[in-house]
Amino acid sequence: MSWLMNSVSGEEPEKYIEPADGPKVADPSIPNRMVADKAANKPFLAYKAYRDDQEKLHNEWLERVKIRKEKIARGEKVGPEEKDPTEPEEVGCLGILKFFLYLIVFGALAGKFFTGSYTWDHENRLAQLKTFIPTDQRLFSEGTLARFDGSDPDKAILIAIDGDVYDVTNGKAYQPGGSYHHFAGIDAARAFGTGCFQTHRTHDLRGLTEAELAGVAHWKDFYANHKEYRKVGSVQHKPIDPDSPIPEHCNPPKVADAKVEKKSGNKQEDTPPAPSRGKETVHEEL
Known part of the structure:
Protein backbone atom coordinates (compact mmCIF):
# COMPACT_ATOMS: atom_id res chain seq x y z
CA MET A 1 0.00 0.00 0.00
CA PRO A 80 6.18 -36.98 -50.26
CA GLU A 81 7.08 -33.39 -49.50
CA GLU A 82 7.07 -32.64 -45.79
CA LYS A 83 5.15 -29.71 -44.40
CA ASP A 84 6.85 -27.10 -42.22
CA PRO A 85 5.97 -28.18 -38.63
CA THR A 86 6.14 -24.55 -37.45
CA GLU A 87 3.73 -23.16 -40.07
CA PRO A 88 0.46 -21.93 -38.49
CA GLU A 89 -2.57 -24.09 -39.28
CA GLU A 90 -5.23 -22.33 -41.36
CA VAL A 91 -8.81 -22.97 -40.33
CA GLY A 92 -10.79 -24.01 -43.41
CA CYS A 93 -14.52 -24.43 -43.99
CA LEU A 94 -14.43 -27.94 -42.54
CA GLY A 95 -12.78 -26.65 -39.38
CA ILE A 96 -15.41 -23.94 -39.00
CA LEU A 97 -18.21 -26.46 -39.47
CA LYS A 98 -16.67 -28.75 -36.86
CA PHE A 99 -16.40 -25.84 -34.44
CA PHE A 100 -20.08 -24.93 -34.81
CA LEU A 101 -21.08 -28.60 -34.57
CA TYR A 102 -19.19 -28.97 -31.30
CA LEU A 103 -20.70 -25.68 -30.11
CA ILE A 104 -24.25 -26.88 -30.86
CA VAL A 105 -23.70 -30.23 -29.17
CA PHE A 106 -22.16 -28.57 -26.12
CA GLY A 107 -25.00 -26.03 -25.95
CA ALA A 108 -27.64 -28.77 -26.19
CA LEU A 109 -26.04 -30.81 -23.43
CA ALA A 110 -25.68 -27.72 -21.26
CA GLY A 111 -29.36 -26.88 -21.85
CA LYS A 112 -30.39 -30.40 -20.83
CA PHE A 113 -28.31 -30.10 -17.65
CA PHE A 114 -29.50 -26.64 -16.60
CA THR A 115 -33.12 -26.49 -17.87
CA GLY A 116 -34.01 -30.10 -18.65
CA SER A 117 -34.46 -29.19 -22.33
CA TYR A 118 -31.94 -29.63 -25.14
CA THR A 119 -33.23 -26.39 -26.68
CA TRP A 120 -33.10 -24.36 -23.44
CA ASP A 121 -36.93 -24.42 -23.29
CA HIS A 122 -37.13 -22.53 -26.60
CA GLU A 123 -40.25 -24.46 -27.65
CA ASN A 124 -42.46 -22.01 -25.76
CA ARG A 125 -40.31 -19.01 -26.65
CA LEU A 126 -40.42 -19.83 -30.36
CA ALA A 127 -44.19 -20.07 -30.16
CA GLN A 128 -44.23 -16.56 -28.69
CA LEU A 129 -41.92 -15.26 -31.41
CA LYS A 130 -44.33 -16.49 -34.08
CA THR A 131 -46.78 -13.84 -32.94
CA PHE A 132 -44.38 -11.19 -34.27
CA ILE A 133 -44.07 -12.79 -37.72
CA PRO A 134 -46.20 -10.90 -40.28
CA THR A 135 -49.15 -12.95 -41.63
CA ASP A 136 -52.24 -12.34 -43.73
CA GLN A 137 -54.44 -12.68 -40.62
CA ARG A 138 -56.15 -9.52 -39.38
CA LEU A 139 -58.34 -8.43 -36.52
CA PHE A 140 -61.83 -7.29 -37.52
CA SER A 141 -64.22 -5.15 -35.57
CA GLU A 142 -67.89 -6.05 -35.83
CA GLY A 143 -68.46 -2.95 -37.97
CA THR A 144 -65.62 -3.80 -40.34
CA LEU A 145 -66.75 -7.42 -40.68
CA ALA A 146 -70.25 -6.21 -41.64
CA ARG A 147 -68.79 -4.52 -44.74
CA PHE A 148 -67.84 -7.91 -46.17
CA ASP A 149 -71.42 -9.16 -46.55
CA GLY A 150 -71.39 -9.40 -50.35
CA SER A 151 -73.02 -6.06 -51.02
CA ASP A 152 -69.74 -4.76 -52.50
CA PRO A 153 -68.68 -6.94 -55.46
CA ASP A 154 -65.08 -5.73 -55.09
CA LYS A 155 -64.80 -7.13 -51.55
CA ALA A 156 -64.58 -10.70 -50.32
CA ILE A 157 -67.50 -12.36 -48.56
CA LEU A 158 -66.63 -13.19 -44.97
CA ILE A 159 -68.40 -15.08 -42.22
CA ALA A 160 -67.41 -15.57 -38.61
CA ILE A 161 -68.05 -18.39 -36.19
CA ASP A 162 -67.14 -18.11 -32.53
CA GLY A 163 -64.57 -15.39 -33.25
CA ASP A 164 -62.86 -16.97 -36.27
CA VAL A 165 -63.30 -15.20 -39.63
CA TYR A 166 -63.34 -17.13 -42.92
CA ASP A 167 -63.34 -16.10 -46.55
CA VAL A 168 -66.25 -17.93 -48.23
CA THR A 169 -66.31 -15.95 -51.46
CA ASN A 170 -66.08 -19.17 -53.49
CA GLY A 171 -69.28 -20.49 -51.93
CA LYS A 172 -72.27 -19.67 -54.14
CA ALA A 173 -74.68 -20.09 -51.23
CA TYR A 174 -73.08 -17.11 -49.44
CA GLN A 175 -73.56 -14.76 -52.40
CA PRO A 176 -76.43 -12.21 -52.27
CA GLY A 177 -79.65 -14.19 -52.71
CA GLY A 178 -78.00 -17.44 -51.65
CA SER A 179 -79.47 -19.71 -48.98
CA TYR A 180 -76.67 -18.91 -46.50
CA HIS A 181 -76.29 -15.22 -47.28
CA HIS A 182 -77.67 -14.36 -43.83
CA PHE A 183 -74.35 -15.60 -42.37
CA ALA A 184 -72.27 -13.11 -44.39
CA GLY A 185 -70.62 -10.26 -42.53
CA ILE A 186 -71.56 -11.45 -39.06
CA ASP A 187 -70.60 -13.94 -36.34
CA ALA A 188 -73.69 -16.14 -36.08
CA ALA A 189 -72.12 -18.84 -33.91
CA ARG A 190 -75.31 -19.36 -31.90
CA ALA A 191 -77.31 -20.13 -35.04
CA PHE A 192 -74.81 -22.84 -36.02
CA GLY A 193 -75.62 -24.62 -32.77
CA THR A 194 -79.37 -24.05 -32.48
CA GLY A 195 -80.45 -23.99 -36.12
CA CYS A 196 -82.30 -20.70 -35.56
CA PHE A 197 -80.71 -18.97 -38.53
CA GLN A 198 -83.01 -15.95 -38.58
CA THR A 199 -83.22 -15.09 -34.88
CA HIS A 200 -79.88 -16.35 -33.49
CA ARG A 201 -77.48 -14.37 -35.69
CA THR A 202 -75.23 -13.64 -32.72
CA HIS A 203 -72.01 -14.91 -31.16
CA ASP A 204 -73.73 -15.24 -27.75
CA LEU A 205 -73.41 -18.91 -26.74
CA ARG A 206 -74.94 -18.64 -23.28
CA GLY A 207 -77.42 -21.32 -22.31
CA LEU A 208 -76.68 -23.74 -25.18
CA THR A 209 -77.01 -27.45 -24.52
CA GLU A 210 -74.09 -29.84 -24.86
CA ALA A 211 -75.41 -31.02 -28.22
CA GLU A 212 -75.76 -27.45 -29.47
CA LEU A 213 -72.21 -26.58 -28.37
CA ALA A 214 -71.04 -29.73 -30.15
CA GLY A 215 -72.79 -28.44 -33.27
CA VAL A 216 -70.86 -25.16 -33.08
CA ALA A 217 -67.61 -27.09 -32.66
CA HIS A 218 -68.53 -29.25 -35.68
CA TRP A 219 -69.00 -26.24 -37.95
CA LYS A 220 -65.82 -24.57 -36.66
CA ASP A 221 -63.93 -27.69 -37.66
CA PHE A 222 -65.76 -27.77 -40.99
CA TYR A 223 -64.65 -24.28 -42.02
CA ALA A 224 -61.14 -24.74 -40.63
CA ASN A 225 -60.56 -27.78 -42.85
CA HIS A 226 -62.53 -26.78 -45.95
CA LYS A 227 -60.44 -26.80 -49.13
CA GLU A 228 -62.10 -23.70 -50.64
CA TYR A 229 -62.52 -21.54 -47.54
CA ARG A 230 -59.62 -20.08 -45.58
CA LYS A 231 -59.27 -18.34 -42.27
CA VAL A 232 -58.37 -14.67 -42.67
CA GLY A 233 -58.40 -13.50 -39.07
CA SER A 234 -60.63 -13.05 -36.05
CA VAL A 235 -63.35 -10.66 -34.94
CA GLN A 236 -63.22 -8.63 -31.74
CA HIS A 237 -66.62 -8.66 -30.08
CA LYS A 238 -67.97 -6.30 -27.49
CA PRO A 239 -68.34 -7.97 -24.07
CA ILE A 240 -71.72 -9.60 -23.50
CA ASP A 241 -73.66 -8.20 -20.55
CA PRO A 242 -74.23 -11.20 -18.27
CA ASP A 243 -77.50 -9.65 -17.08
CA SER A 244 -78.89 -9.32 -20.61
CA PRO A 245 -81.61 -11.83 -21.61
CA ILE A 246 -80.55 -14.99 -23.42
CA PRO A 247 -81.98 -15.17 -26.98
CA GLU A 248 -85.17 -17.26 -27.07
CA HIS A 249 -85.03 -20.50 -29.01
CA CYS A 250 -87.01 -20.71 -32.23
CA ASN A 251 -88.03 -24.28 -31.30
CA PRO A 252 -89.13 -24.33 -27.63
CA PRO A 253 -90.13 -28.05 -27.69
CA LYS A 254 -86.57 -28.90 -28.71
CA VAL A 255 -85.22 -27.04 -25.68
CA ALA A 256 -87.70 -28.75 -23.40
CA ASP A 257 -86.74 -32.19 -24.74
CA ALA A 258 -83.06 -31.39 -24.18
CA LYS A 259 -83.74 -30.43 -20.55
CA VAL A 260 -85.69 -33.64 -19.99
CA GLU A 261 -82.90 -35.74 -21.47
CA LYS A 262 -80.32 -33.94 -19.34
CA LYS A 263 -82.33 -34.58 -16.14
CA SER A 264 -82.86 -38.25 -17.05
CA GLY A 265 -79.13 -38.69 -17.66
CA ASN A 266 -79.41 -39.61 -21.35
CA LYS A 267 -76.41 -38.43 -23.31
CA GLN A 268 -77.24 -36.47 -26.45
CA GLU A 269 -75.58 -37.33 -29.71
CA ASP A 270 -72.63 -35.18 -30.77
CA THR A 271 -74.11 -34.14 -34.12
CA PRO A 272 -74.81 -30.91 -36.00
CA PRO A 273 -78.15 -29.19 -35.25
CA ALA A 274 -81.26 -30.86 -36.58
CA PRO A 275 -83.88 -29.08 -38.73
CA SER A 276 -86.01 -26.65 -36.80
CA ARG A 277 -89.66 -25.75 -37.25
CA GLY A 278 -91.19 -22.82 -39.00
CA LYS A 279 -89.33 -20.80 -41.57
CA GLU A 280 -85.88 -21.76 -40.28
CA THR A 281 -83.65 -23.81 -42.58
CA VAL A 282 -80.91 -26.34 -41.90
CA HIS A 283 -77.33 -25.22 -42.61
CA GLU A 284 -76.03 -28.00 -44.82
CA GLU A 285 -73.07 -27.32 -47.11
CA LEU A 286 -73.48 -28.63 -50.62
Missing part, protein backbone atom coordinates in the same frame (compact mmCIF):
# COMPACT_ATOMS: atom_id res chain seq x y z
CA SER A 2 3.08 2.26 0.06
CA TRP A 3 2.45 3.30 -3.52
CA LEU A 4 -0.98 4.61 -2.50
CA MET A 5 0.45 6.63 0.36
CA ASN A 6 3.14 8.08 -1.92
CA SER A 7 0.54 9.09 -4.51
CA VAL A 8 -1.39 10.95 -1.84
CA SER A 9 1.66 12.66 -0.28
CA GLY A 10 3.37 13.38 -3.60
CA GLU A 11 6.63 11.78 -2.49
CA GLU A 12 8.69 9.76 -4.95
CA PRO A 13 8.29 6.02 -4.31
CA GLU A 14 11.29 3.99 -3.23
CA LYS A 15 13.24 2.40 -6.05
CA TYR A 16 12.83 -1.35 -6.30
CA ILE A 17 16.10 -3.23 -5.79
CA GLU A 18 16.09 -6.83 -6.83
CA PRO A 19 17.37 -9.17 -4.08
CA ALA A 20 20.89 -10.47 -4.66
CA ASP A 21 20.06 -13.97 -3.48
CA GLY A 22 17.71 -16.35 -5.27
CA PRO A 23 17.88 -18.33 -8.53
CA LYS A 24 18.92 -16.47 -11.66
CA VAL A 25 18.44 -17.26 -15.35
CA ALA A 26 19.81 -15.66 -18.51
CA ASP A 27 17.75 -12.80 -19.90
CA PRO A 28 16.48 -14.10 -23.29
CA SER A 29 16.41 -10.59 -24.80
CA ILE A 30 19.58 -9.00 -23.41
CA PRO A 31 22.88 -10.89 -23.69
CA ASN A 32 25.08 -11.31 -20.58
CA ARG A 33 22.25 -10.29 -18.28
CA MET A 34 20.73 -12.43 -15.56
CA VAL A 35 17.18 -12.07 -14.27
CA ALA A 36 15.41 -13.55 -11.29
CA ASP A 37 13.53 -16.79 -11.89
CA LYS A 38 10.38 -15.50 -10.25
CA ALA A 39 6.69 -15.99 -11.06
CA ALA A 40 6.38 -12.60 -12.79
CA ASN A 41 9.05 -13.59 -15.32
CA LYS A 42 7.70 -17.10 -16.00
CA PRO A 43 5.42 -16.21 -18.98
CA PHE A 44 8.17 -14.25 -20.73
CA LEU A 45 10.75 -16.98 -20.15
CA ALA A 46 8.34 -19.70 -21.27
CA TYR A 47 7.51 -17.82 -24.49
CA LYS A 48 11.24 -17.42 -25.25
CA ALA A 49 11.74 -21.15 -24.73
CA TYR A 50 8.81 -21.83 -27.07
CA ARG A 51 10.28 -19.55 -29.74
CA ASP A 52 13.66 -21.25 -29.44
CA ASP A 53 12.02 -24.66 -29.83
CA GLN A 54 10.06 -23.50 -32.90
CA GLU A 55 13.23 -22.09 -34.45
CA LYS A 56 15.02 -25.39 -33.88
CA LEU A 57 12.20 -27.36 -35.51
CA HIS A 58 12.13 -24.98 -38.47
CA ASN A 59 15.89 -25.27 -39.03
CA GLU A 60 15.71 -29.05 -38.88
CA TRP A 61 12.89 -28.96 -41.44
CA LEU A 62 14.94 -26.71 -43.73
CA GLU A 63 17.79 -29.19 -43.53
CA ARG A 64 15.49 -32.07 -44.52
CA VAL A 65 14.12 -30.03 -47.41
CA LYS A 66 17.68 -29.36 -48.59
CA ILE A 67 18.56 -33.06 -48.43
CA ARG A 68 15.39 -33.97 -50.33
CA LYS A 69 16.19 -31.52 -53.13
CA GLU A 70 19.70 -32.94 -53.40
CA LYS A 71 18.28 -36.45 -53.75
CA ILE A 72 15.89 -35.28 -56.46
CA ALA A 73 18.81 -33.66 -58.29
CA ARG A 74 20.66 -36.99 -58.21
CA GLY A 75 17.60 -38.80 -59.49
CA GLU A 76 17.01 -40.69 -56.27
CA LYS A 77 13.55 -41.69 -55.19
CA VAL A 78 12.09 -39.51 -52.41
CA GLY A 79 8.94 -39.55 -50.35
Whole structure:
Protein backbone atom coordinates (compact mmCIF):
# COMPACT_ATOMS: atom_id res chain seq x y z
CA MET A 1 0.00 0.00 0.00
CA SER A 2 3.08 2.26 0.06
CA TRP A 3 2.45 3.30 -3.52
CA LEU A 4 -0.98 4.61 -2.50
CA MET A 5 0.45 6.63 0.36
CA ASN A 6 3.14 8.08 -1.92
CA SER A 7 0.54 9.09 -4.51
CA VAL A 8 -1.39 10.95 -1.84
CA SER A 9 1.66 12.66 -0.28
CA GLY A 10 3.37 13.38 -3.60
CA GLU A 11 6.63 11.78 -2.49
CA GLU A 12 8.69 9.76 -4.95
CA PRO A 13 8.29 6.02 -4.31
CA GLU A 14 11.29 3.99 -3.23
CA LYS A 15 13.24 2.40 -6.05
CA TYR A 16 12.83 -1.35 -6.30
CA ILE A 17 16.10 -3.23 -5.79
CA GLU A 18 16.09 -6.83 -6.83
CA PRO A 19 17.37 -9.17 -4.08
CA ALA A 20 20.89 -10.47 -4.66
CA ASP A 21 20.06 -13.97 -3.48
CA GLY A 22 17.71 -16.35 -5.27
CA PRO A 23 17.88 -18.33 -8.53
CA LYS A 24 18.92 -16.47 -11.66
CA VAL A 25 18.44 -17.26 -15.35
CA ALA A 26 19.81 -15.66 -18.51
CA ASP A 27 17.75 -12.80 -19.90
CA PRO A 28 16.48 -14.10 -23.29
CA SER A 29 16.41 -10.59 -24.80
CA ILE A 30 19.58 -9.00 -23.41
CA PRO A 31 22.88 -10.89 -23.69
CA ASN A 32 25.08 -11.31 -20.58
CA ARG A 33 22.25 -10.29 -18.28
CA MET A 34 20.73 -12.43 -15.56
CA VAL A 35 17.18 -12.07 -14.27
CA ALA A 36 15.41 -13.55 -11.29
CA ASP A 37 13.53 -16.79 -11.89
CA LYS A 38 10.38 -15.50 -10.25
CA ALA A 39 6.69 -15.99 -11.06
CA ALA A 40 6.38 -12.60 -12.79
CA ASN A 41 9.05 -13.59 -15.32
CA LYS A 42 7.70 -17.10 -16.00
CA PRO A 43 5.42 -16.21 -18.98
CA PHE A 44 8.17 -14.25 -20.73
CA LEU A 45 10.75 -16.98 -20.15
CA ALA A 46 8.34 -19.70 -21.27
CA TYR A 47 7.51 -17.82 -24.49
CA LYS A 48 11.24 -17.42 -25.25
CA ALA A 49 11.74 -21.15 -24.73
CA TYR A 50 8.81 -21.83 -27.07
CA ARG A 51 10.28 -19.55 -29.74
CA ASP A 52 13.66 -21.25 -29.44
CA ASP A 53 12.02 -24.66 -29.83
CA GLN A 54 10.06 -23.50 -32.90
CA GLU A 55 13.23 -22.09 -34.45
CA LYS A 56 15.02 -25.39 -33.88
CA LEU A 57 12.20 -27.36 -35.51
CA HIS A 58 12.13 -24.98 -38.47
CA ASN A 59 15.89 -25.27 -39.03
CA GLU A 60 15.71 -29.05 -38.88
CA TRP A 61 12.89 -28.96 -41.44
CA LEU A 62 14.94 -26.71 -43.73
CA GLU A 63 17.79 -29.19 -43.53
CA ARG A 64 15.49 -32.07 -44.52
CA VAL A 65 14.12 -30.03 -47.41
CA LYS A 66 17.68 -29.36 -48.59
CA ILE A 67 18.56 -33.06 -48.43
CA ARG A 68 15.39 -33.97 -50.33
CA LYS A 69 16.19 -31.52 -53.13
CA GLU A 70 19.70 -32.94 -53.40
CA LYS A 71 18.28 -36.45 -53.75
CA ILE A 72 15.89 -35.28 -56.46
CA ALA A 73 18.81 -33.66 -58.29
CA ARG A 74 20.66 -36.99 -58.21
CA GLY A 75 17.60 -38.80 -59.49
CA GLU A 76 17.01 -40.69 -56.27
CA LYS A 77 13.55 -41.69 -55.19
CA VAL A 78 12.09 -39.51 -52.41
CA GLY A 79 8.94 -39.55 -50.35
CA PRO A 80 6.18 -36.98 -50.26
CA GLU A 81 7.08 -33.39 -49.50
CA GLU A 82 7.07 -32.64 -45.79
CA LYS A 83 5.15 -29.71 -44.40
CA ASP A 84 6.85 -27.10 -42.22
CA PRO A 85 5.97 -28.18 -38.63
CA THR A 86 6.14 -24.55 -37.45
CA GLU A 87 3.73 -23.16 -40.07
CA PRO A 88 0.46 -21.93 -38.49
CA GLU A 89 -2.57 -24.09 -39.28
CA GLU A 90 -5.23 -22.33 -41.36
CA VAL A 91 -8.81 -22.97 -40.33
CA GLY A 92 -10.79 -24.01 -43.41
CA CYS A 93 -14.52 -24.43 -43.99
CA LEU A 94 -14.43 -27.94 -42.54
CA GLY A 95 -12.78 -26.65 -39.38
CA ILE A 96 -15.41 -23.94 -39.00
CA LEU A 97 -18.21 -26.46 -39.47
CA LYS A 98 -16.67 -28.75 -36.86
CA PHE A 99 -16.40 -25.84 -34.44
CA PHE A 100 -20.08 -24.93 -34.81
CA LEU A 101 -21.08 -28.60 -34.57
CA TYR A 102 -19.19 -28.97 -31.30
CA LEU A 103 -20.70 -25.68 -30.11
CA ILE A 104 -24.25 -26.88 -30.86
CA VAL A 105 -23.70 -30.23 -29.17
CA PHE A 106 -22.16 -28.57 -26.12
CA GLY A 107 -25.00 -26.03 -25.95
CA ALA A 108 -27.64 -28.77 -26.19
CA LEU A 109 -26.04 -30.81 -23.43
CA ALA A 110 -25.68 -27.72 -21.26
CA GLY A 111 -29.36 -26.88 -21.85
CA LYS A 112 -30.39 -30.40 -20.83
CA PHE A 113 -28.31 -30.10 -17.65
CA PHE A 114 -29.50 -26.64 -16.60
CA THR A 115 -33.12 -26.49 -17.87
CA GLY A 116 -34.01 -30.10 -18.65
CA SER A 117 -34.46 -29.19 -22.33
CA TYR A 118 -31.94 -29.63 -25.14
CA THR A 119 -33.23 -26.39 -26.68
CA TRP A 120 -33.10 -24.36 -23.44
CA ASP A 121 -36.93 -24.42 -23.29
CA HIS A 122 -37.13 -22.53 -26.60
CA GLU A 123 -40.25 -24.46 -27.65
CA ASN A 124 -42.46 -22.01 -25.76
CA ARG A 125 -40.31 -19.01 -26.65
CA LEU A 126 -40.42 -19.83 -30.36
CA ALA A 127 -44.19 -20.07 -30.16
CA GLN A 128 -44.23 -16.56 -28.69
CA LEU A 129 -41.92 -15.26 -31.41
CA LYS A 130 -44.33 -16.49 -34.08
CA THR A 131 -46.78 -13.84 -32.94
CA PHE A 132 -44.38 -11.19 -34.27
CA ILE A 133 -44.07 -12.79 -37.72
CA PRO A 134 -46.20 -10.90 -40.28
CA THR A 135 -49.15 -12.95 -41.63
CA ASP A 136 -52.24 -12.34 -43.73
CA GLN A 137 -54.44 -12.68 -40.62
CA ARG A 138 -56.15 -9.52 -39.38
CA LEU A 139 -58.34 -8.43 -36.52
CA PHE A 140 -61.83 -7.29 -37.52
CA SER A 141 -64.22 -5.15 -35.57
CA GLU A 142 -67.89 -6.05 -35.83
CA GLY A 143 -68.46 -2.95 -37.97
CA THR A 144 -65.62 -3.80 -40.34
CA LEU A 145 -66.75 -7.42 -40.68
CA ALA A 146 -70.25 -6.21 -41.64
CA ARG A 147 -68.79 -4.52 -44.74
CA PHE A 148 -67.84 -7.91 -46.17
CA ASP A 149 -71.42 -9.16 -46.55
CA GLY A 150 -71.39 -9.40 -50.35
CA SER A 151 -73.02 -6.06 -51.02
CA ASP A 152 -69.74 -4.76 -52.50
CA PRO A 153 -68.68 -6.94 -55.46
CA ASP A 154 -65.08 -5.73 -55.09
CA LYS A 155 -64.80 -7.13 -51.55
CA ALA A 156 -64.58 -10.70 -50.32
CA ILE A 157 -67.50 -12.36 -48.56
CA LEU A 158 -66.63 -13.19 -44.97
CA ILE A 159 -68.40 -15.08 -42.22
CA ALA A 160 -67.41 -15.57 -38.61
CA ILE A 161 -68.05 -18.39 -36.19
CA ASP A 162 -67.14 -18.11 -32.53
CA GLY A 163 -64.57 -15.39 -33.25
CA ASP A 164 -62.86 -16.97 -36.27
CA VAL A 165 -63.30 -15.20 -39.63
CA TYR A 166 -63.34 -17.13 -42.92
CA ASP A 167 -63.34 -16.10 -46.55
CA VAL A 168 -66.25 -17.93 -48.23
CA THR A 169 -66.31 -15.95 -51.46
CA ASN A 170 -66.08 -19.17 -53.49
CA GLY A 171 -69.28 -20.49 -51.93
CA LYS A 172 -72.27 -19.67 -54.14
CA ALA A 173 -74.68 -20.09 -51.23
CA TYR A 174 -73.08 -17.11 -49.44
CA GLN A 175 -73.56 -14.76 -52.40
CA PRO A 176 -76.43 -12.21 -52.27
CA GLY A 177 -79.65 -14.19 -52.71
CA GLY A 178 -78.00 -17.44 -51.65
CA SER A 179 -79.47 -19.71 -48.98
CA TYR A 180 -76.67 -18.91 -46.50
CA HIS A 181 -76.29 -15.22 -47.28
CA HIS A 182 -77.67 -14.36 -43.83
CA PHE A 183 -74.35 -15.60 -42.37
CA ALA A 184 -72.27 -13.11 -44.39
CA GLY A 185 -70.62 -10.26 -42.53
CA ILE A 186 -71.56 -11.45 -39.06
CA ASP A 187 -70.60 -13.94 -36.34
CA ALA A 188 -73.69 -16.14 -36.08
CA ALA A 189 -72.12 -18.84 -33.91
CA ARG A 190 -75.31 -19.36 -31.90
CA ALA A 191 -77.31 -20.13 -35.04
CA PHE A 192 -74.81 -22.84 -36.02
CA GLY A 193 -75.62 -24.62 -32.77
CA THR A 194 -79.37 -24.05 -32.48
CA GLY A 195 -80.45 -23.99 -36.12
CA CYS A 196 -82.30 -20.70 -35.56
CA PHE A 197 -80.71 -18.97 -38.53
CA GLN A 198 -83.01 -15.95 -38.58
CA THR A 199 -83.22 -15.09 -34.88
CA HIS A 200 -79.88 -16.35 -33.49
CA ARG A 201 -77.48 -14.37 -35.69
CA THR A 202 -75.23 -13.64 -32.72
CA HIS A 203 -72.01 -14.91 -31.16
CA ASP A 204 -73.73 -15.24 -27.75
CA LEU A 205 -73.41 -18.91 -26.74
CA ARG A 206 -74.94 -18.64 -23.28
CA GLY A 207 -77.42 -21.32 -22.31
CA LEU A 208 -76.68 -23.74 -25.18
CA THR A 209 -77.01 -27.45 -24.52
CA GLU A 210 -74.09 -29.84 -24.86
CA ALA A 211 -75.41 -31.02 -28.22
CA GLU A 212 -75.76 -27.45 -29.47
CA LEU A 213 -72.21 -26.58 -28.37
CA ALA A 214 -71.04 -29.73 -30.15
CA GLY A 215 -72.79 -28.44 -33.27
CA VAL A 216 -70.86 -25.16 -33.08
CA ALA A 217 -67.61 -27.09 -32.66
CA HIS A 218 -68.53 -29.25 -35.68
CA TRP A 219 -69.00 -26.24 -37.95
CA LYS A 220 -65.82 -24.57 -36.66
CA ASP A 221 -63.93 -27.69 -37.66
CA PHE A 222 -65.76 -27.77 -40.99
CA TYR A 223 -64.65 -24.28 -42.02
CA ALA A 224 -61.14 -24.74 -40.63
CA ASN A 225 -60.56 -27.78 -42.85
CA HIS A 226 -62.53 -26.78 -45.95
CA LYS A 227 -60.44 -26.80 -49.13
CA GLU A 228 -62.10 -23.70 -50.64
CA TYR A 229 -62.52 -21.54 -47.54
CA ARG A 230 -59.62 -20.08 -45.58
CA LYS A 231 -59.27 -18.34 -42.27
CA VAL A 232 -58.37 -14.67 -42.67
CA GLY A 233 -58.40 -13.50 -39.07
CA SER A 234 -60.63 -13.05 -36.05
CA VAL A 235 -63.35 -10.66 -34.94
CA GLN A 236 -63.22 -8.63 -31.74
CA HIS A 237 -66.62 -8.66 -30.08
CA LYS A 238 -67.97 -6.30 -27.49
CA PRO A 239 -68.34 -7.97 -24.07
CA ILE A 240 -71.72 -9.60 -23.50
CA ASP A 241 -73.66 -8.20 -20.55
CA PRO A 242 -74.23 -11.20 -18.27
CA ASP A 243 -77.50 -9.65 -17.08
CA SER A 244 -78.89 -9.32 -20.61
CA PRO A 245 -81.61 -11.83 -21.61
CA ILE A 246 -80.55 -14.99 -23.42
CA PRO A 247 -81.98 -15.17 -26.98
CA GLU A 248 -85.17 -17.26 -27.07
CA HIS A 249 -85.03 -20.50 -29.01
CA CYS A 250 -87.01 -20.71 -32.23
CA ASN A 251 -88.03 -24.28 -31.30
CA PRO A 252 -89.13 -24.33 -27.63
CA PRO A 253 -90.13 -28.05 -27.69
CA LYS A 254 -86.57 -28.90 -28.71
CA VAL A 255 -85.22 -27.04 -25.68
CA ALA A 256 -87.70 -28.75 -23.40
CA ASP A 257 -86.74 -32.19 -24.74
CA ALA A 258 -83.06 -31.39 -24.18
CA LYS A 259 -83.74 -30.43 -20.55
CA VAL A 260 -85.69 -33.64 -19.99
CA GLU A 261 -82.90 -35.74 -21.47
CA LYS A 262 -80.32 -33.94 -19.34
CA LYS A 263 -82.33 -34.58 -16.14
CA SER A 264 -82.86 -38.25 -17.05
CA GLY A 265 -79.13 -38.69 -17.66
CA ASN A 266 -79.41 -39.61 -21.35
CA LYS A 267 -76.41 -38.43 -23.31
CA GLN A 268 -77.24 -36.47 -26.45
CA GLU A 269 -75.58 -37.33 -29.71
CA ASP A 270 -72.63 -35.18 -30.77
CA THR A 271 -74.11 -34.14 -34.12
CA PRO A 272 -74.81 -30.91 -36.00
CA PRO A 273 -78.15 -29.19 -35.25
CA ALA A 274 -81.26 -30.86 -36.58
CA PRO A 275 -83.88 -29.08 -38.73
CA SER A 276 -86.01 -26.65 -36.80
CA ARG A 277 -89.66 -25.75 -37.25
CA GLY A 278 -91.19 -22.82 -39.00
CA LYS A 279 -89.33 -20.80 -41.57
CA GLU A 280 -85.88 -21.76 -40.28
CA THR A 281 -83.65 -23.81 -42.58
CA VAL A 282 -80.91 -26.34 -41.90
CA HIS A 283 -77.33 -25.22 -42.61
CA GLU A 284 -76.03 -28.00 -44.82
CA GLU A 285 -73.07 -27.32 -47.11
CA LEU A 286 -73.48 -28.63 -50.62
